Amino acid sequence: MSAAESLISAHGIRPTANRILVADALSRAGRPVSLTELETALDTVDKSGIFRTLTLFKEHHLVHTIEDGDAVRYELCHSHDAAHDDDLHPHFYCEKCHRTFCLDGTPIPSIPLPDGFRPATVNYIVKGLCPECR
């Protein structure tokens, strides 16, 4: 049983061939990838299938999403906790190559909220140029 397969099973999802391919691609990417990027990487799997797989993965807290203003990007949760996703970390979006990087060395600093606001999650995106592009 591959690593991807057991990861999928551990989250209560049936590990079909396509789902293993998607999980593997996410793992290989090593950074958050968009639906379109996955579509390119996986030419044997249809876009709609990738989309449905990602949606399923997200429901089961196997992946989480970030929005960098370019696209919704998916990445495997670093904390492999099937119950929920306390896996928040900042990201860096390169405005030249349009790639997004995890900055998982640092937690997202929190800020005080005005009365009445109930926070659920935080998106922290730094934009600029990555080492290769500057």
Added chain:
Amino acid sequence: MSAAESLISAHGIRPTANRILVADALSRAGRPVSLTELETALDTVDKSGIFRTLTLFKEHHLVHTIEDGDAVRYELCHSHDAAHDDDLHPHFYCEKCHRTFCLDGTPIPSIPLPDGFRPATVNYIVKGLCPECR
């Protein structure tokens, strides 16, 4: 000369009727609004005109944009500095009513970046429920 008109002029833009309408709508909204929201608010101005106006305003640092994952939203820069936009502040996106609020009481806390990354701007979005929706 209206407040909107002089604001537009101060940024080196010719204050046409449509542009004044867009600037007024942004001012009245009091929070970041999307192109679609403006389209609804301004039924005399065509979508493409609003879009081009917003693009122009952004180039001249009269508005800035934030991405909350729902849409690109525009707001008047709080610092009325025609040269550039040092107007970064966190936002709160309500997952129920899909409105976005400025949290301009606090600056965005910064984080250390790995070597080589050149930051240009930051998007800090807290998501959850606003006081009216919780």
Added chain:
DNA sequence: GTAATTAATAAAACTGAATTGCATATGAAA
């Protein structure tokens, strides 16, 4: 002031990512 030139606008068409409907295929269970 009038003609020539440039800028601004509306309307429509286009794009591309995200999403859904539907018929078929696959796999698990009896």
Added chain:
DNA sequence: TTTCATATGCAATTCAGTTTTATTAATTAC
């Protein structure tokens, strides 16, 4: 097997965002 639910590919749809084109309005030159 046969049955049944699930998963999948393909096509079609949606919708925000963007661009094109033709027209109108405003500036500038004379």
